[in-house]
Amino acid sequence: MKIQSDGRKVRGEKRREELIAAALRVIERDGAAGVTHRTVAAEAGVPTTSTTYHFSSLDDLLIATLISCARDMATEVYWMIDRARSRGSRGAEEVAGLLAEALGPSRGRTMAEYELYLLAARRPELRPAARRWLDILTSMVRHDDEVAFRAFLAGIDGLLIQGLIDDEPPSAEELRPIVDYLLKPH
Amino acid sequence: MKIQSDGRKVRGEKRREELIAAALRVIERDGAAGVTHRTVAAEAGVPTTSTTYHFSSLDDLLIATLISCARDMATEVYWMIDRARSRGSRGAEEVAGLLAEALGPSRGRTMAEYELYLLAARRPELRPAARRWLDILTSMVRHDDEVAFRAFLAGIDGLLIQGLIDDEPPSAEELRPIVDYLLKPH
């Protein structure tokens, strides 16, 4: 038995992750419909057949990409809640700022995340990945008022998806009162 | 000048609408990615070239389909609000029932509507159509508490898109308390 890892496998795993990163960039730019073996390989700067070697099919590549995207979103949301809680009653400010960031500079990424939602709606095997950030949040927050919390989560999702079809991204100041309202105890 | 319309044109317009209806069925079944000249024509039971004649491009067909879908959604939502208001404090019950219907029997249609959202996020010319139902609701409701109303609309959107990735559609009874919370004045 060998203790240290195979140099070939770590190199292969690295390229596999590069392909996933390239696929995510393609999704952010052109949507999931723009993902082909050739576009992803070109984005990553590798030959076309590299994607067919590391992924058994194009579907596998798409699924791996969106699962990776969901994992990143979950950790990102984890730290957001952490910061928001540490700010006490100023939590709404933190949330509104992150929403504005998701609808402005990170717009492409946000669109990619909602493509995951729709893909998961049609493919049950993707649903656990798409739900992960919801589950993380649910596990982090106290359960004494689950209805209010679920209303808050739904409101966040709605503000994001509605903000995506605004002609210009809403600012944190515009979002602030709505987030405040959603967080305010009834 | 001729008063009565051209029989050829009305027949053509009829087929054009049949193609849009067929395209919507394709989107509900396979998503916007499944829309091709051939799949839509096959769904409508007409030759392939019929779609290229009535629509200058496949993009035109897709856009026309999603605009038509948005128009239907707007009128549907109009009557929903009308019924909900007539029921007074039982409005939440009406809304929860319609959400459950959208996530159950009309799941395909709901997914199609959110594909419109994402397409509109990438194509500015689609945004007015995607926003129409929001505009209609905004114009129907009194403006004395716009923040609460926008929070309510965002919550509805979030409940729908989160319901799409549930393993089984939520029931009206499950949704009822959250809708109630969103409608309850603070």
Next chain:
DNA sequence: TAGTTTATGGGACGATCGTTCAGGTACTTT
């Protein structure tokens, strides 16, 4: 009736797609 306009549909072209395959390279094991 002759001529114009509009809808229809069969066929085909070039482009792009997912995927396969065989040969080659780099690393590990025996």
Next chain:
DNA sequence: AAAGTACCTGAACGATCGTCCCATAAACTA
């Protein structure tokens, strides 16, 4: 050093794609 394994890649195949072309049928106009 030889054998085995894993990664890499150029070339190509069949399928499907959007779109164009042209002939035909039907409806309207003069």
